[in-house]
Amino acid sequence: MAEPSITQLRRKLGWYFAFTLGAATAFAVLVGVMAFVPGAGNNLVVWGTVFGFCVLVVAIFAAIAVRLRSVEKAFIDNKNVRNTGQLLAEQVQKREKAEASLREEALLPDFSPGPVLRFDTHGRITRFNSAAQELITDEPLDGKTVQELLPDLSDEDVENCVRAGVIEPREVKWRNQWFICHLRGVPELSVGLLYASDNTQGKETEIELRHMERRARAILDGAADSIIIVV
Structure with missing residues (x-):
């Protein structure tokens, strides 16, 4: 977006250009009429026609300048809307990344006693x-x-x-x-x-229970063999 001072200067130059072009066109028409119509310089109708043509040319270029100004304003507004939308999208994306990072940090407690x-x-x-x-x-x-x-x-x-x-x-x-x-x-x-x-304590208890179970089973198996021998 251009600076306000530059925009105003550009608009003034546009108006000056429209006026200058209209005046130059009217002067050219006047010269042409005076060259081909004898006594046209003292004819008020000719002067009025030339003046009216000059006003018409200036009005046309002024209308074009106004139209260009409205188009420029619409373009700037549309650009601002796009920039605002893009800025909002970037902010949302940054917020989502920050939230994801916070969730990730919360899932990894550094001070946990376990791995x-x-x-x-x-x-x-x-x-x-x-x-x-x-x-x-x-x-x-x-x-x-x-x-x-x-x-x-x-x-x-x-x-x-x-x-x-x-x-x-x-x-x-x-x-x-x-x-x-x-x-x-x-x-x-x-x-x-x-x-x-x-789970070291639980595992050691489990291993001890298995060892006791195997030992008890061995004792029972030995007792059974002794009973069979005695019989």
Whole structure:
């Protein structure tokens, strides 16, 4: 959009051009009439006709200037509307990105006591909290995949998690601790999240119960063999 001073100057020049062109045309007509009609210089009818023609020419060019001004105004208004619409669209897009970023930040609690990982559709780990690096491995988690951390997790499982939103929990041993891993996807962000909770005590209890069961079964089997021998 041009500056107001430039626009006003352009309009004034348009009016001056219209007046000058009308006057020049009228002068040319007057010269032509005086050249071909003897005594036309003293004839008021001729002068009146030339003056009327001059006024008509100026009026025509003035009308053209007014029309051009209305077209220019409509063009500027339309441009302003487009610019406003584009600005609103950009603001909406920025707000949506900000909201998505806030949702993403809320899904990854940095201060969680358990490991929390974020991964993409290929399983690549894109972010993790400090507990994940501390409890999972001595090696940097950057560049690793969740498939490496969960050996029974396939590429198809990762894609299903991100798209469908949730898959069955996994049990895994990291270092000397057992964890239950809950995986969920966030389809609108095309990411997946892994939340791991410590299950070491529960797993050790389960192993101890199995050991006791096997020992009791062995005792019962031995007792049964003794009974058969005595009989």
